[in-house]
Amino acid sequence: MYAESLLENRTIDAPAEVEHDVDQPVENEATQQVERDLRRVPIHPDHWYPLAWSHExxxxxxxxxxxxxxxxxxxxxxxxxxxxxxxxxxxxxxxxxxxxxxxxxxxxxxxxxxxxxxxxxxxxxxxxxxxxxxxxxxxxxxxxxxxxxxxxxxxxxxxxRPVPELASVTDPKYKTRRLGREVKCHYSFMHENLMDMNHQFLHRRQMGNMRARSLGRRRGEDFVEVDYVFTREAGKQPIGESLVFGGGKKNETGTGGKDVMTVRTGYPYQTLQIRTASGTLVMDLWIAYVPLDAAQRTNRTFGVLSIRRPKVPFVMDLAWPLLVWFTERIFQEDRDIVEMEQEAHDKQGGDRNNEVFPVIRELRSLLRERGGRTVIPIYKA
Amino acid sequence: MYAESLLENRTIDAPAEVEHDVDQPVENEATQQVERDLRRVPIHPDHWYPLAWSHExxxxxxxxxxxxxxxxxxxxxxxxxxxxxxxxxxxxxxxxxxxxxxxxxxxxxxxxxxxxxxxxxxxxxxxxxxxxxxxxxxxxxxxxxxxxxxxxxxxxxxxxRPVPELASVTDPKYKTRRLGREVKCHYSFMHENLMDMNHQFLHRRQMGNMRARSLGRRRGEDFVEVDYVFTREAGKQPIGESLVFGGGKKNETGTGGKDVMTVRTGYPYQTLQIRTASGTLVMDLWIAYVPLDAAQRTNRTFGVLSIRRPKVPFVMDLAWPLLVWFTERIFQEDRDIVEMEQEAHDKQGGDRNNEVFPVIRELRSLLRERGGRTVIPIYKA
Amino acid sequence: MYAESLLENRTIDAPAEVEHDVDQPVENEATQQVERDLRRVPIHPDHWYPLAWSHExxxxxxxxxxxxxxxxxxxxxxxxxxxxxxxxxxxxxxxxxxxxxxxxxxxxxxxxxxxxxxxxxxxxxxxxxxxxxxxxxxxxxxxxxxxxxxxxxxxxxxxxRPVPELASVTDPKYKTRRLGREVKCHYSFMHENLMDMNHQFLHRRQMGNMRARSLGRRRGEDFVEVDYVFTREAGKQPIGESLVFGGGKKNETGTGGKDVMTVRTGYPYQTLQIRTASGTLVMDLWIAYVPLDAAQRTNRTFGVLSIRRPKVPFVMDLAWPLLVWFTERIFQEDRDIVEMEQEAHDKQGGDRNNEVFPVIRELRSLLRERGGRTVIPIYKA
CATH class of the missing domain: 2.102.10.10 (Rieske [2Fe-2S] iron-sulphur domain)
Structure with missing residues (x-):
């Protein structure tokens, strides 16, 4: 019903920017960083941050x-x-x-x-x-x-300043799951991880061989967003994924169009939404990464994931535990990798990332510009 | 027989100083501390310190x-x-x-x-x-x-320099219990904790609602001491407490007088003694806080608690395990809170205590004056 | 057949240097160390270092x-x-x-x-x-x-640069055991530990009361080596030791001569070989200490211990588990003590060793001269 089937059901106006995105000269990011190591930019305090779940x-x-x-x-x-x-x-x-x-x-x-x-x-x-x-x-x-x-x-x-509205949470057409953990890294790694869908390789055991294609990005004063479509290159669709993205069997829309995933950092929050070719929002994730310690080397993640209910509603309820398992496993893989990134940064004493994907370079620039004006002191590992 | 009954059996000459004690203007202690953060004052080495129990x-x-x-x-x-x-x-x-x-x-x-x-x-x-x-x-x-x-x-x-005499330990009229643990804080927090009996609220689960009243303080070159009486404001006297302070049932002295508790820091040791209206020493605690590490952020506590035996001696032996439990629980609460104080100090990078109780301000001044002349280097948390 | 019996079977030309070795004036080593604390000398990277066992x-x-x-x-x-x-x-x-x-x-x-x-x-x-x-x-x-x-x-x-050859490993006359662990100390403590056989007292529970006598040392541009003979002063030979050094029962060579143990640091490796009076190599240990962390406060030890098989070969196979146990116990004792040395160095903030044994002073000088040219930054304990 959902994502992947829909991914295949949409005519894509693959914009010239896609190729442009990945083929433009890879300039050395060092020039930008002379003044500001992104991992030492504090999050800007003049926003509303979730600090607990209500039930806590x-x-x-x-x-x-x-x-x-x-x-x-x-x-x-x-x-x-x-x-x-x-x-x-x-x-x-x-x-x-x-x-x-x-x-x-x-x-x-x-x-x-x-x-x-x-x-x-x-x-x-x-x-x-x-x-x-x-x-x-x-x-x-x-x-x-x-x-x-x-x-x-x-x-x-x-x-x-607006308090974030989580519209799908109260919409009965959606079922919502809350996810969150402490992750031992600077919040910026979290933004980059989610926005760069070329990291599907990391989830190959959960997702099989999925290939992301960026359809282009948009940049505003306080946001960056990018659209993606996905193609399965090899392997069978795992059952967990079919719950998130929809399964092939329920594919009623053919293969002419594709679902579009939009990942957006609207400072300081992030969202990931999947829409069908006809514009229906099938998956709606809102997420914030709240620094816990003064060094901002640990964040607590507050994620609210709403999935549109299928027409036969109990199907989703039955499958829900599988979806929980599936999202937990993926989130665990992401957590492990961003913690490795942070560890490398601490050992190297600075940011040696060599970013080639323009979307992420735009995102890094946004996070630097919108972040707090001070500098986090050197972290002693 | 003991404390609380006696607390109620004694005529108190409530001195004018009591009110004076708590109502005098709260001057900013910062002036005193410009030169010397108490938590960075090393204990003075020219004293006899207990470093082990004999049986060890x-x-x-x-x-x-x-x-x-x-x-x-x-x-x-x-x-x-x-x-x-x-x-x-x-x-x-x-x-x-x-x-x-x-x-x-x-x-x-x-x-x-x-x-x-x-x-x-x-x-x-x-x-x-x-x-x-x-x-x-x-x-x-x-x-x-x-x-x-x-x-x-x-x-x-x-x-x-005198080696401390622990007179009640060898006196057969008393039964003695030894208590000690490592506590992760500067020794000064220990002195302040025991001397400020306004912290009875911390032990409300063990002690019920007890209200301390200070009868006034005395200060010498190397000591500060303060007398207290207690009133039970609400709740029933717990059984553990009746073993330390005496139980209501055994109250033979009426309610006209009260036991008096004297807490004394005679540098570098501390004592807490409870005497009846007639002057009998019913509880005699001697205690020392020995810094273990160079930063003096951990101390080992050596406490010797002697309780005067009741006239029917086996009563105390039967009740002893309860007393052990009671003192352990209270000591645990004190340990938790002073460790929180130390943690706050380390995070704040200095002493932000805002002391309003003159007894404690006197004590802090004593500890500064009698302490070692060097300064403990900044502790890296 | 092996060591101790042989130790007793060899005529020793006890050189004058033995006494000279231990009786020469103990000069203050401080002069040498003004420029270079040995524990802050990095190992020289221009050598081949074992980083894993093949099977890993x-x-x-x-x-x-x-x-x-x-x-x-x-x-x-x-x-x-x-x-x-x-x-x-x-x-x-x-x-x-x-x-x-x-x-x-x-x-x-x-x-x-x-x-x-x-x-x-x-x-x-x-x-x-x-x-x-x-x-x-x-x-x-x-x-x-x-x-x-x-x-x-x-x-x-x-x-x-030569890759170390481990000749006895492929020689069927020897049986080989691989040993290795992480040890939390600078590699130099490992060299000193093995080369100073006066530390037999540490292994008194495993080895009984053995007394080492140094027969003299040799020094080259990139090596120091020293010969020892051993005398049992008291106690029975433990069964574990008889497997390494040979048992008294198999002693066929009488007591006129002794086995000779040669310990050699050929930078950056170390070897310990035991030869009979007739020159047969009965025990052949090759060992390297590879710093793991940047502070070089932890090393991984790769040891290859080859023991010459006795004439009745299955005897050794039966006894092998005992030998494993014996060497593990000894290695554990050595590990504990060198970690204590490192801990003392970190607390004292410098090298306060007061070495009196000329062999070890020569070794320390070699390690300083052959080590890397940089200085390991102060280690924060």
Missing amino acids: VKKGRAHGVHFAGDPIVLVRTETGKLFALEDRCAHRQVPLHAGVVEGESLRCCYHGWTYDCSGKCIDVPYLGKERLPNGVRAYPSREQGGLIFVFPGDPALADS | VKKGRAHGVHFAGDPIVLVRTETGKLFALEDRCAHRQVPLHAGVVEGESLRCCYHGWTYDCSGKCIDVPYLGKERLPNGVRAYPSREQGGLIFVFPGDPALADS | VKKGRAHGVHFAGDPIVLVRTETGKLFALEDRCAHRQVPLHAGVVEGESLRCCYHGWTYDCSGKCIDVPYLGKERLPNGVRAYPSREQGGLIFVFPGDPALADS
């Missing part, structure tokens, strides 16, 4: 997370209100997430200093109310699509 | 320990004599504790170089006696109260 | 190894040809050993870039053949005596 923060509980080395505590009060504070007591700097939610406030576990949703200290049990010390920093927070978003940058900008 | 060093055996990064070997000879040497062979620097005790000397395990109790090299099997190389450093050592004390500083000062 | 690199497979921090991939093609490349794809620096051997070439697992035996990039699936990027470095490689040798230095010198 239960009523009346505090939950500790990190953004780029900053500890943040997410609190859901007894009435269900959500707030986010710096995860350090103003007194002795211990994590507030070890504390106790009392009504609409959070009490530190150690000496009982208490903070409200704005971070103000409202009680020190052994101190007069008139002498209360300063409190802690509060972060703007929002909840959407099963994710808790925090704005770690300048709070004055929070309202003007 | 068996006859005819060598035992390796550390003081602030210096490896030290404790040797008990076949005749029972104890001595302490630098734990590195003068030849190839391997640990002497891996060697063999031969009579009254210690032979290195590698090439057999042999040292006497003064550290002098008295044999190299393949070298003439007239050509023996220099030996290793010896440390003054003493044994008292089941502890092996070593003087790591200037040996010329050893005799003039 | 199977047909059609790639195998990743390291030399002094440099990742190297060993490839055995389907036709059995062996080659060695830098173990990083020229594209994104991921390890090539995770790739796929295709015919006589190696394809990277990620985007499928492909390299031939010279390191040339011969295919990028999504790029025109005329635009192929640069490839990766190739290393000269050889296979001999069950070992794969690589020349990590200047390739122009490879042919002029």
